Amino acid sequence: MEYFGTTVADIFNTMPKRFIPEEAKDVDIVIGYEATGPGGGKWKAIMKHGTLKVETVEGELTGCNTTIQADAETFVGVTLGKITAIDALTNQKLRVVGDVKLLMTLLPKVFVPYSITPAKKEVTARDILSTVKDRFRRDKAQGVTLSFGYDLAGEGGGQWSIIIKDGKCTVKEGLEDNLTVKMTMDAGTYVGMMTGTLDTVAAFTSGKVKIDGDMMAAGATAKYFNKYVDPNAQEAEELLSVKVITSVGMRFATGPVMGKWFKGMKEKKFLANVCPSCKRTQIPPREVCAFCHIRAGEYVELGPEGTVTNYDIVYYASPDPLTGVVRNTPYAGVFVMLDGATEQEALSFELKTEDIPKLKKGARVRPVWSDKPKGHFSDILYFEIIN
Amino acid sequence: MKKHKKNRNVAIIGIGQTSLSSHKEDQNQAEMIYEAVRSALADAKMTLNDIDCIVHGNMELFEMQFQPDMWHAIGSGAFGKDEYRITTGGTTGATLVCAADSLVASGMYETVLAIGFEKLQEANTTGGITNMSDPLWFRNLQTGALTGTTATDMIDEFGEERAKRASMKYRIMMDKHAMLNPRAHRRLGLEYDQMEDLMKNSPQLVGELRLIHMCSQSDGACAMIFTSEDSVKKKGTAKPPVWIRDHETSHREETMSNLFGFKRPKMTHRDCAEKLFKRNGVKDPVEYFDVFEMYDPSSWWAMDWLREFLLLKDDEHLKLLEAGEFDLDGKCPINPSGGVIASNPIGATAMLRPAEAAMQIRGDAGAHQIKKEVRHALASGFGGTLWTVMIMLEKELNW
Numbered sequence: 001m002e003y004f005g006t007t008v009a010d011i012f013n014t015m016p017k018r019f020i021p022e023e024a025k026d027v028d029i030v031i032g033y034e035a036t037g038p039g040g041g042k043w044k045a046i047m048k049h050g051t052l053k054v055e056t057v058e059g060e061l062t063g064c065n066t067t068i069q070a071d072a073e074t075f076v077g078v079t080l081g082k083i084t085a086i087d088a089l090t091n092q093k094l095r096v097v098g099d100v101k102l103l104m105t106l107l108p109k110v111f112v113p114y115s116i117t118p119a120k121k122e123v124t125a126r127d128i129l130s131t132v133k134d135r136f137r138r139d140k141a142q143g144v145t146l147s148f149g150y151d152l153a154g155e156g157g158g159q160w161s162i163i164i165k166d167g168k169c170t171v172k173e174g175l176e177d178n179l180t181v182k183m184t185m186d187a188g189t190y191v192g193m194m195t196g197t198l199d200t201v202a203a204f205t206s207g208k209v210k211i212d213g214d215m216m217a218a219g220a221t222a223k224y225f226n227k228y229v230d231p232n233a234q235e236a237e238e239l240l241s242v243k244v245i246t247s248v249g250m251r252f253a254t255g256p257v258m259g260k261w262f263k264g265m266k267e268k269k270f271l272a273n274v275c276p277s278c279k280r281t282q283i284p285p286r287e288v289c290a291f292c293h294i295r296a297g298e299y300v301e302l303g304p305e306g307t308v309t310n311y312d313i314v315y316y317a318s319p320d321p322l323t324g325v326v327r328n329t330p331y332a333g334v335f336v337m338l339d340g341a342t343e344q345e346a347l348s349f350e351l352k353t354e355d356i357p358k359l360k361k362g363a364r365v366r367p368v369w370s371d372k373p374k375g376h377f378s379d380i381l382y383f384e385i386i387n
Numbered sequence: 388m389k390k391h392k393k394n395r396n397v398a399i400i401g402i403g404q405t406s407l408s409s410h411k412e413d414q415n416q417a418e419m420i421y422e423a424v425r426s427a428l429a430d431a432k433m434t435l436n437d438i439d440c441i442v443h444g445n446m447e448l449f450e451m452q453f454q455p456d457m458w459h460a461i462g463s464g465a466f467g468k469d470e471y472r473i474t475t476g477g478t479t480g481a482t483l484v485c486a487a488d489s490l491v492a493s494g495m496y497e498t499v500l501a502i503g504f505e506k507l508q509e510a511n512t513t514g515g516i517t518n519m520s521d522p523l524w525f526r527n528l529q530t531g532a533l534t535g536t537t538a539t540d541m542i543d544e545f546g547e548e549r550a551k552r553a554s555m556k557y558r559i560m561m562d563k564h565a566m567l568n569p570r571a572h573r574r575l576g577l578e579y580d581q582m583e584d585l586m587k588n589s590p591q592l593v594g595e596l597r598l599i600h601m602c603s604q605s606d607g608a609c610a611m612i613f614t615s616e617d618s619v620k621k622k623g624t625a626k627p628p629v630w631i632r633d634h635e636t637s638h639r640e641e642t643m644s645n646l647f648g649f650k651r652p653k654m655t656h657r658d659c660a661e662k663l664f665k666r667n668g669v670k671d672p673v674e675y676f677d678v679f680e681m682y683d684p685s686s687w688w689a690m691d692w693l694r695e696f697l698l699l700k701d702d703e704h705l706k707l708l709e710a711g712e713f714d715l716d717g718k719c720p721i722n723p724s725g726g727v728i729a730s731n732p733i734g735a736t737a738m739l740r741p742a743e744a745a746m747q748i749r750g751d752a753g754a755h756q757i758k759k760e761v762r763h764a765l766a767s768g769f770g771g772t773l774w775t776v777m778i779m780l781e782k783e784l785n786w
Contacts, residue, residue, distance in 0.1 A: 084409045084410075086598070086603075087409065087573060087575075087603075089590055089598050090573070090575065090589070090598050090599055090601075091575040091576070091577070091599075092581075092584070092585065092588065092589065092599075095588065096590065100590045241412060241509070250522065252522045252523060254523055258523055258524075261524075262523075283645065284523070284524045286640075290639075290640045309647045309648060309649060310536045310539060310540070310647040311535075311536070311539070311594075312530070312533075312534050312535050312536060312593045312594060313535065313593065313594050314530055314533070314592075314593045315590070315591045315592060315593065316530065316533060316591075316592040316593060318513050318517075318530050318533070319511075319513065319514060319517075320527075333528045333530075335536075335646070335647035335648075337648055337649055341648070342648075343648050343649040343650040344645060344648040344649075344650050344651075344652055345645050345648055346645045346646070346647045346648040347645070348525060348528055348647075349528070350527070350528060361539075361543070377523075377524055377527060378527075
C-alpha cells in the first residue's frame with residue numbers, strides 16, 4: 001500500500017543505509033514503531049553504541065524504551081515532511097509512548113532524512129514527438145506550408161513526419177512524400193537536442209544530423225513550436241528555501257542598579273532595592289518603582305531561603321536561549337518568595353532536576369551557589385527543596 | 388485633558404487575508420503581503436491610488452529581517468506613499484489597527500491601509516520570543532510562550548476535573564469553529580467525545596499545558612483599509628462600513644519573574660477592560676457584545692483570560708462555557724474564526740481579531756458567520772510579558 005508515492009516498509013528497509021554511526025556512539029535505545037491500517041506493520045530499531053539493527057515484529061512490541069504509533073498514511077506523511085509532525089502529534093494521529101523529544105533530537109541526528117528518489121524515466125523521441133501538436137504555435141505558422149521528416153536510428157528510433165499546413169499541425173508515423181526537409185540522426189541526438197543537453201548548432205555542424213532538402217527550413221523548426229519541457233526535469237524548478245543559521249555574540253551593560261544585584265551575586269546575596277513609598281522589595285532591583293513613580297534607593301538582603309508560589313515543569317525540548325542547544329527535559333522553573341520579600345515580589349529560577357518529584361506550591365527552597373561566583377545569574381546553580 | 392477623544396470617526400471599509408498555514412513556500416514575504424493587500428483592495432473596490440498611507444508591521448525578531456517595510460514595498464504598494472512600521476510583538480496587529488485608526492481620526496490621512504504578517508515557517512519563534520526576554524535576568528528560563536502556571540492555578544481553584552474539562556471543551560469548541568473557517572490553519576476535526584483521551588494522552592509541554600492546548604505557528608497576512616466618516620458619506624463604500632468606537636492598551640512592568648508572588652498584581656486584561664468599558668458605558672460586557680474575537684494563545688490562558696476580559700468573577704466564566712454561551716449560537720460567541728489556537732501568524736494574529744470581528748458585523752464571514760445579527764464586537768490583542776490591546780467595533784454610529 002503506497003502513500004505519498006512510497007511504503008512504510010521502504011522507510012525501514014532504508015534505515016540501515018541512512019544511519020550515521022558516529023552520531024549514535026553513546027546511544028543505547030530500542031525504539032518501537034507501529035504503523036496501523038493498510039500498509040502498516042511493526043518494527044523495532046535497536047541502537048547500541050553506534051550500531052543499528054532493524055527488525056520487523058509480529059505480535060506485541062515489547063522491550064522498547066519509546067514507541068511511535070501512527071496510521072500508515074500519517075507515518076509516511078510525517079516521515080516525508082508532507083504532514084507536519086506537530087500537527088499530527090496535536091490531533092493524536094501520531095502518538096509517542098515514552099520520550100517525545102526523540103523526534104526532535106535523537107532521530108534527526110542519527111538518521112539521514114528519508115526521501116524518495118522518483119524513478120527517473122528516460123525521455124524518448126516518441127515522448128517528445130507526442131507533444132508536438134500541443135507545442136505548435138499557430139500564430140507563427142499563418143500561411144506556412146512545411147513538412148519535416150525525422151528518420152531516427154538506434155534505440156527508441158523510428159520515422160515521423162510533421163506537417164504544417166493551413167495553420168494546422170499534424171504528426172504522422174512514417175516518412176511522407178515530398179518532404180520540405182528530411183533529417184536523419186541517432187534517436188539519442190534528437191532527444192539531446194530537444195531537451196537541451198546537446199547543442200543544436202554543434203550537432204548540425206559536426207554532422208550528427210544529416211539534412212536532405214531545405215536547409216533553412218530545418219533551421220527554422222524551432223520557430224513554430226514552444227520549447228519542449230522535460231517533465232522529469234521539474235525537480236530542478238522546485239521551490240527552494242535558503243537555510244541560514246544566525247549566531248551573534250551579544251554584550252549587555254548592567255547599569256549601576258542591576259550591577260548592584262550582580263555584585264550581590266558575587267557575595268552569594270540577593271539584594272533588592274526598596275521603594276521609599278510603598279516599601280516593596282524589587283527583585284531584580286529597578287531604578288524606579290513603576291507603581292509609585294519614585295526612585296528606589298535603599299538595598300536590603302532577602303532570603304536566601306524562600307517558598308515556592310508556582311512552577312513550570314517543562315517537558316517540551318526547546319532550545320536553550322543562551323546556547324541554542326536543545327535542553328534536556330524535564331526541567332523545572334520555580335517562582336520563589338524569598339524570605340523578607342514583599343507580597344508581590346517573586347524571584348524565578350531553575351529547580352534542581354532531582355527535586356522535581358517533590359515539587360509543589362508551598363515547598364521551601366534554598367539556592368545552591370557555584371564555588372566561584374563571578375557576578376552572573378549562573379552563580380546560582382539552582383534552587384533545591386529543603387526537606 | 389479629555390483622553391481618547393476622536394477628532395472624527397473612522398470606519399473599516401476593506402478586509403483581506405491570505406489563507407493561514409504552516410507552510411507558504413510558494414510565496415516569499417512580499418508576495419504573501421501582496422495577496423492580502425490585493426484582497427483588501429478588491430473587498431473595498433479600491434485601488435492603491437485611493438490609499439494615502441500604509442502602516443506595516445510584524446515581529447521583526449522572528450524573521451530577522453531589517454526594514455521589512457522597505458523590502459515589502461513591492462507587495463504592499465508603498466511606493467511614493469507615507470509609511471509607518473510598527474512592531475510591538477504579539478500585539479502588533481492590534482496596534483496597527485489602533486495606529487491606522489488614530490492616523491485617520493487625527494485628520495492626517497483620509498484613507499490608510501494597515502498590513503500585518505508573519506512567516507513563522509521562515510523563523511524560529513521560540514528563539515525570537517526567548518530573545519525578547521530580559522538578557523540580564525530570566526532569559527535562561529524562558530520557554531517562549533509556553534507555561535503551565537495557569538493550568539496549575541486553575542486546577543487549584545476549580546479542581547482538576549472541572550478545570551481540565553473546561554480547557555478541553557474550549558479547545559474542541561475552537562476546532563469546531565476553525566472547521567467552518569476555510570482559511571484557518573489547524574482544522575483537526577475534533578469531537579467532544581475525544582475530551583477524555585486528549586486530556587490524558589496529548590503530549591505534555593509544560594505541566595498540564597499539553598500540545599493540544601497550545602496555538603500553532605502559522606504563515607499568513609492580513610490587510611485592512613480605514614477611512615473617515617466624511618469619506619464614507621461622500622464616496623460610499625463597497626461593503627457596509629464597520630465603525631471603530633474605541634480602543635485601549637495596557638502594559639505592565641517588563642519582567643515576568645515577579646508575576647507569581649503571594650499576591651497577584653491586577654492583570655492587564657482586566658485593567659484594560661475596565662478602562663475601555665467604563666469610558667464607553669458598557670455595564671455588562673457579556674450582554675453587550677455579540678461576539679468577542681480574543682487573542683487566545685492556549686486554551687488554558689483563554690479560559691482564565693475570559694474572566695478578566697469580561698470582568699467576571701469566581702467561576703462565572705466556567706459556567707458560561709459549560710452552558711454553551713461562548714458557542715456560535717450562545718450569548719457571547721468567542722472566536723468564530725477558530726481563534727489563535729487554530730491560526731497564529733503572529734504579526735497578523737492580533738489584526739485578524741478585529742478583521743474577523745468586523746466581518747461578523749458586516750455579516751459576510753461565511754460558514755462561521757454568527758446566525759443572529761452582530762451589532763457590537765470586541766477584539767483583543769496580547770503580547771510580551773502581559774501587554775493587552777482591546778478594540779470595540781460597532782455596526783452603527785451609535786455613541
